[in-house]
Amino acid sequence: MDHVKPAKRSKIMAAVRSKDTTPEMKVRRFVHSMGYRYRLHSPDLPGKPDLVFSSKKKVIFIHGCFWHGHKGCSKARLPESRVDFWREKIERNIRRDKRVKRKLNHIGWRYFTVWQCKLKNLEKTEERIRAFIEN
Numbered sequence: 001m002d003h004v005k006p007a008k009r010s011k012i013m014a015a016v017r018s019k020d021t022t023p024e025m026k027v028r029r030f031v032h033s034m035g036y037r038y039r040l041h042s043p044d045l046p047g048k049p050d051l052v053f054s055s056k057k058k059v060i061f062i063h064g065c066f067w068h069g070h071k072g073c074s075k076a077r078l079p080e081s082r083v084d085f086w087r088e089k090i091e092r093n094i095r096r097d098k099r100v101k102r103k104l105n106h107i108g109w110r111y112f113t114v115w116q117c118k119l120k121n122l123e124k125t126e127e128r129i130r131a132f133i134e135n
């Protein structure tokens with residue numbers, strides 16, 4: 001039986017979520033270990049990018065596969081109930097992401113998207129992040 005009260009449980013869940021195993025923390029830790037400085041969720045750029053390298057005019061987005069509709073990814077499969085609701089929601093997110101990237105291009109910023117599922121192969125993803133920042 002589960003005896004934890006809902007309020008306490010959500011506290012526990014929040015603690016679990018905010019642990020540094022989240023996709024964003026993995027990326028931040030790696031970039032930090034490379035010695036790069038960045039800002040977080042800069043509100044003055046389109047899409048409030050997760051990591052911002054101002055002097056390089058580069059940003060990194062860390063995208064959850066489901067919410068951002070990662071094409072062809074098993075994590076992005078829609079739930080079996082309320083399919084239309086979810087499809088519309090996710091497609092709206094995809095359209096917003098495209099708009100954000102167009103705007104960034106337009107003002108001369110470059111972006112790199114890290115998909116949550118790609119963090120399983122951490123080393124390969126770290127290589128690509130490094131290449132993006134350095135080139």
Ligand SMILES: [Zn+2]
Pocket residue numbers: 065070073074075076115116117118
């Ligand atoms: Zn994915």
